[in-house]
Amino acid sequence: xxxxxxxxxxxxxxxxxxxxxxxxxxxxxxxxxxxxxxxxxxxxxxxxxxxxxxxxxxxxxxxxxxxxxxxxxxxxxxxxxxxxxxxxxxxxxxxxxxxxxxxxxxxxxxxxxxxxxxxxxxxxxxxxxxxxxxxxxxxxxxxxxxxxxxxxxxxxxxxxxxxxxxxxxxxxxxxxxxxxxxxxxxxxxxxxxxxxxxxxxxxxxxxxxxxxxxxxxxxxxxxxxxxxxxxxxxxxxxxxxxxxxxxxxxxxxxxxxxxxxxxxxxxxxxxxxxxxxxxxxxxxxxxxxxxxxxxxxxxxxxxxxxxxxxxxxxxxxxxxxxxxxxxxxxxxxxxxxxxxxxxxxxxxxxxxxxxxxxxxxxxxxxxxxxxxxxxxxxxxxxxxxxxxxxxxxxxxxxxxxxxxxxxxxx
Amino acid sequence: xxxxxxxxxxxxxxxxxxxxxxxxxxxxxxxxxxxxxxxxxxxxxxxxxxxxxxxxxxxxxxxxxxxxxxxxxxxxxxxxxxxxxxxxxxxxxxxxxxxxxxxxxxxxxxxxxxxxxxxxxxxxxxxxxxxxxxxxxxxxxxxxxxxxxxxxxxxxxxxxxxxxxxxxxxxxxxxxxxxxxxxxxxxxxxxxxxxxxxxxxxxxxxxxxxxxxxxxxxxxxxxxxxxxxxxxxxxxxxxxxxxxxxxxxxxxxxxxxxxxxxxxxxxxxxxxxxxxxxxxxxxxxxxxxxxxxxxxxxxxxxxxxxxxxxxxxxxxxxxxxxxxxxxxxxxxxxxxxxxxxxxxxxxxxxxxxxxxxxxxxxxxxxxxxxxxxxxxxxxxxxxxxxxxxxxxxxxxxxxxxxxxxxxxxx
Numbered sequence: 001x002x003x004x005x006x007x008x009x010x011x012x013x014x015x016x017x018x019x020x021x022x023x024x025x026x027x028x029x030x031x032x033x034x035x036x037x038x039x040x041x042x043x044x045x046x047x048x049x050x051x052x053x054x055x056x057x058x059x060x061x062x063x064x065x066x067x068x069x070x071x072x073x074x075x076x077x078x079x080x081x082x083x084x085x086x087x088x089x090x091x092x093x094x095x096x097x098x099x100x101x102x103x104x105x106x107x108x109x110x111x112x113x114x115x116x117x118x119x120x121x122x123x124x125x126x127x128x129x130x131x132x133x134x135x136x137x138x139x140x141x142x143x144x145x146x147x148x149x150x151x152x153x154x155x156x157x158x159x160x161x162x163x164x165x166x167x168x169x170x171x172x173x174x175x176x177x178x179x180x181x182x183x184x185x186x187x188x189x190x191x192x193x194x195x196x197x198x199x200x201x202x203x204x205x206x207x208x209x210x211x212x213x214x215x216x217x218x219x220x221x222x223x224x225x226x227x228x229x230x231x232x233x234x235x236x237x238x239x240x241x242x243x244x245x246x247x248x249x250x251x252x253x254x255x256x257x258x259x260x261x262x263x264x265x266x267x268x269x270x271x272x273x274x275x276x277x278x279x280x281x282x283x284x285x286x287x288x289x290x291x292x293x294x295x296x297x298x299x300x301x302x303x304x305x306x307x308x309x310x311x312x313x314x315x316x317x318x319x320x321x322x323x324x325x326x327x328x329x330x331x332x333x334x335x336x337x338x339x340x341x342x343x344x345x346x347x348x349x350x351x352x353x354x355x356x357x358x359x360x361x362x363x364x365x366x367x368x369x370x371x372x373x374x375x376x377x378x379x380x381x382x383x384x385x386x387x388x389x390x391x392x393x394x395x396x397x398x399x400x401x402x403x404x405x406x407x408x409x410x
Numbered sequence: 411x412x413x414x415x416x417x418x419x420x421x422x423x424x425x426x427x428x429x430x431x432x433x434x435x436x437x438x439x440x441x442x443x444x445x446x447x448x449x450x451x452x453x454x455x456x457x458x459x460x461x462x463x464x465x466x467x468x469x470x471x472x473x474x475x476x477x478x479x480x481x482x483x484x485x486x487x488x489x490x491x492x493x494x495x496x497x498x499x500x501x502x503x504x505x506x507x508x509x510x511x512x513x514x515x516x517x518x519x520x521x522x523x524x525x526x527x528x529x530x531x532x533x534x535x536x537x538x539x540x541x542x543x544x545x546x547x548x549x550x551x552x553x554x555x556x557x558x559x560x561x562x563x564x565x566x567x568x569x570x571x572x573x574x575x576x577x578x579x580x581x582x583x584x585x586x587x588x589x590x591x592x593x594x595x596x597x598x599x600x601x602x603x604x605x606x607x608x609x610x611x612x613x614x615x616x617x618x619x620x621x622x623x624x625x626x627x628x629x630x631x632x633x634x635x636x637x638x639x640x641x642x643x644x645x646x647x648x649x650x651x652x653x654x655x656x657x658x659x660x661x662x663x664x665x666x667x668x669x670x671x672x673x674x675x676x677x678x679x680x681x682x683x684x685x686x687x688x689x690x691x692x693x694x695x696x697x698x699x700x701x702x703x704x705x706x707x708x709x710x711x712x713x714x715x716x717x718x719x720x721x722x723x724x725x726x727x728x729x730x731x732x733x734x735x736x737x738x739x740x741x742x743x744x745x746x747x748x749x750x751x752x753x754x755x756x757x758x759x760x761x762x763x764x765x766x767x768x769x770x771x772x773x774x775x776x777x778x779x780x781x782x783x784x785x786x787x788x789x790x791x792x793x794x795x796x797x798x799x800x801x802x803x804x805x806x807x808x809x810x811x812x813x814x815x816x817x818x819x820x
Contacts, residue, residue: 086683087635129685195640212639216686225497227794228675228698229622229768230605233665240676241661244654251651255643265638266650267686269679273496275539276626276677276696278794286686288638358639359687384637384688 002106002403006347009102010396016098019045020082021090029386032084033130034137035063035163042082046097046122053101054108055120061164061173062137062145063124067101069108070117075179076409077187077369078103078402079121081137081361085129089388091192095376095395097122099190103402115410116185123361130154131163132218132286132324138361142368143178147171152324179368186336187365188405190374190398192390194358196381204394205401206352207340208332208373211363212261213294215301216325217287219246219308222318225273225281236279237316240271243283245315249307250287253300261357262291262300292355294329330363333370340374343404347397358383374398374405412516412813416757419512420806426508429455430492431500439796442494443540444547445473445573452492456507456532463511464518465530471574471583472547472555473534477511479518480527485589486819487597487779488513488812489531491547491771495539499798501602505786505805507532509600513812525820526595533771540564541573542628542696542734548771552778553588557581562734594779596746598815599772600808601783602800606791607764614804615811616762617750618742618783621773622671623704625711626735627697629656629718633727635683635691646689647726650681653693655725659717660697663710671767672701672710702765704739740773743780750784753814757807768793784808784815 023042025031032038043065050057050067058066065082080096100120107114121141128134131152139145150161150171161171193199198206223239247266254264269285287304291297305321312319341351354375362371376398379389433452435441442448453475460467465477490506510530517524531551538544541562549555560571560581571581603609608616633649657676664674679695697714701707715731722729751761764785772781786808789799 085688086685127685127687129687132686134687193640194637214639225795226792227604227768228677229624229673229700229766230603230791230793231673232671233661233668233673238675240679241657244657244676247651247654248658251643258643261642263639263641263643265648265687265689266654267638267681267688267690268684269650269681271677271679274678275496275537276542276698277537277539277544277675278495278677279675280677288686290639356639358637381640382636383640385635 002407004400004403006396006400007393009399010392012102013095013098013395013399014392016049017090017094020094030084030088030090031086032082034083034125035167039063039082039124043122046082049101050120053105055104060140060177061169061171062140062177063167063169064137064141064177065122067104067120068117069104070114072117073183074116074185075119075183076116076185076406077119077121077365079123079187079361080189080191081123081126083124083127083129085127085384087386089383089385091378091388091390092194092383093126095192095390096190099399099402102399103406106403107406126361128325131160134325134359135361135364136160138364140174140177141179142364144364144367145174181368184369186369186409187362187371188336188374189360189362190376190402191360192378192383192388193375194378194381194383197354198352198375198377199379199381201352203350203352204377204397205344205349206354206375207337208356208375209337209353210329210331211356211360212290212292213297213329214325214327214359215289215297215323218322218324219285219287220320221283221312223281226279228277228279231279238279239283239317240280242311242315242317243269243285245311246308249311250304253303257291257296257300260291260293260296262296263357264289290357292329327359327363330366332372336370336372339405339408340372340401343401343408346404347400349397374401412817414810414813416806416810417803419809420802422512423505423508423805423809424802426459427500427504430504440494440498440500441496442492444493444535445577449473449492449534453532456492459511460530463515465514470550470587471579472550472587473577473579474547474551474587475532477514477530478527479514480524482527483593484526484595485529485593486526486595486816487529487531487775489533489597489771490599490601491533491536493534493537493539495537495794497796499793499795501788501798501800502604502793503536505602505800506600509809509812512809513816516813517816536771538735541570544735544769545771545774546570548774550584550587551589552774554774554777555584589778591778596779596819597772597775597781598746599770599783600812601770601785602788602793602798603785604768604788604791604793608762608785608787609789609791611762613760613762614787614807615754615759616764616785617747618766618785619747619763620739620741621766621770622700622702623707623739624735624737624769625699625707625733628732628734629695629697630730631693631722631727633691636689638687638689641689648689649693649727650690652721652725652727653679653695655721656718659721660714663713667701667706667710670701670703670706672706673767674699700767702739737769737773740776742782746780746782749815749818750782750811753811753818756814757810759807784811
């Protein structure tokens with residue numbers, strides 16, 4: 001068995017996380033979007049680390065870095081993502097990639113004889129902050145990449161296809177990025193919890209039982225522009241007033257399903273023409289809807305559309321709803337959960353079992369092979385925010401647990 | 411008395427309006443904002459027209475063009491504006507400037523001996539589409555320019571002060587733009603109605619009795635960003651949910667004052683950080699509130715702020731409300747109304763008396779001198795929209811009525 005020094009592993013992880021956190025599109029906040037110059041710089045740094053850890057580095061058609069150890073066809077996949085939300089924290093994503101590298105390193109250095117190879121995967125597109133789609137990178141690895149995603153455009157009108165080409169990739173190579181199911185032994189991902197459960201239990205590590213399903217909608221409301229001074233209220237067809245009413249309707253529907261841990265968010269809203277003295281002719285907004293059961297989430301999405309229909313009819317508006325992302329609730333493989341739990345116990349901690357309210361690449365990878373996640377306590381449950389924080393000790397324990405997991409894995 | 415051919419005057423006005431409409435920041439829609447290259451090009455064209463009409467041209471510190479006829483200290487001011495809303499119609503503003511030029515022309519050509527001089531004024535900032543303030547140009551002419559306006563910034567962060575300097579102007583010269591009250595005999599403005607009254611009465615021209623007061627607010631709602639998947643609904647401080655609730659509260663308050671012809675509009679809303687999977691930490695929106703009586707409008711603005719307080723308290727949010735524009739209801743001078751009505755009658759039409767639901771430079775100028783407005787029928791009451799339309803005949807009648815008004819004016 002490999003000897004472990006969790007504090008040293010945590011300190012190395014922290015130094016690496018800090019190096020990645022400095023790679024941002026903006027000087028005063030962390031913004032690292034898919035297929036941008038910042039993504040390129042971060043990937044180059046990670047490729048160097050993989051190489052130094054003794055892994056053979058390659059990059060697929062979606063920009064996913066692979067650090068490979070061992071020649072077996074059968075691969076244990078360990079991954080997470082390098083992209084960030086806008087004004088992000090520094091742990092969400094990078095911790096999992098770095099944990100994979102640092103956990104694979106002792107096996108690579110020792111040229112360990114394992115009945116499987118290890119691939120450390122650094123995905124580029126988990127957050128969906130640039131294009132209106134998420135997890136394109138892991139979808140390619142899982143062999144479920146949706147070709148229609150290629151024509152989606154970012155806020156400046158650049159499509160995913162042309163962004164990929166500018167990144168030096170070809171859409172023709174996407175099929176080759178997929179693992180054959182018989183080669184993918186399992187997928188495991190280390191990630192900060194992004195919620196308050198582990199902190200409230202006083203435990204550093206948790207084993208994820210399942211990942212909530214998600215539905216993301218793009219809602220467009222159309223009305224009629226008009227002079228803000230001369231069109232009487234009863235003759236208006238104000239697209240924004242309709243959109244605001246829909247946002248509150250969503251909130252009400254979601255709150256009615258509290259027992260299913262349902263959450264719903266309008267995170268983006270844009271109004272046209274967008275002048276103080278013009279009645280808005282169009283409002284476009286996103287809905288992010290998540291819950292622990294697929295059935296309840298689908299029911300809530302239908303109720304939201306009923307409300308959208310009622311509100312727009314009453315107001316003389318029209319609307320369209322486009323589902324641009326839909327991912328089912330994913331159960332984590334019980335056998336892998338147990339291996340992770342045993343590894344945590346061996347380090348002297350109580351392995352808390354908990355669901356994940358956030359989406360992760362593991363959700364997509366679960367369609368390819370048995371998958372699991374190891375959660376790391378984060379302060380205040382805060383994430384997607386510069387205040388995001390995980391301690392050096394907790395990160396070190398996670399990497400140590402991942403090493404023990406690799407030793408146990410068959 | 412000058413001989414009049416309204417159809418010919420209307421045709422000339424239409425040709426000039428079309429020439430100005432081609433001057434836009436965008437190829438497929440009309441966008442002509444204050445102190446932009448488009449403003450400069452439009453002002454250069456108007457200056458040429460003024461010169462050709464026999465007027466002496468100058469330009470003040472806010473970019474207002476003046477076409478002067480006659481040497482009297484006592485001036486009859488005739489004006490309107492060259493700036494537009496975003497995706498504008500072509501009549502709102504330019505018609506009044508062009509009507510002034512074409513009405514002054516016969517007097518200038520004939521070197522008419524009048525007991526007053528005429529100043530045709532082309533203001534640059536009536537709509538407030540660039541900076542969060544309106545009517546800066548006419549405020550300078552009326553001697554009520556607010557120096558704090560200089561530090562307001564447009565959407566790209568450029569302040570009014572620096573935009574003025576880039577336009578070749580100096581804030582030090584603003585005081586010199588003001589008329590002395592004893593020199594300003596009256597102000598008159600021709601404008602499309604921007605509402606449906608004249609059309610519904612089947613009359614081409616109307617005399618404005620008064621202009622509605624306006625209050626414009628910039629509302630900032632602050633909450634806390636968070637992960638859209640992991641923060642339970644009851645722990646959220648979602649700034650956008652609060653802003654949406656405020657927009658609906660505004661609508662409810664305004665509808666309760668229908669008898670006062672009250673209207674209220676949220677025309678701009680921006681949400682930060684603005685990602686599909688992040689709970690908004692901030693929402694900033696504008697409120698445009700208008701009514702026929704100042705007292706009722708102020709009461710409604712107070713009720714809105716009560717609701718903002720209640721909503722933000724309930725949701726754990728904070729808010730600020732900044733009144734960035736406030737203008738009182740302005741009565742049009744009865745003696746000028748009567749002169750306009752007599753001029754319309756003489757042309758064989760019934761002078762409809764009606765209030766203006768839209769704000770106009772005349773509102774500011776009414777603080778300097780007796781002021782009046784002549785409204786021109788517009789199709790469907792549509793304005794601030796590319797479908798805005800006034801007929802050649804109606805525009806010609808308006809210019810003819812303005813010429814008769816000048817003849818009658820003492």
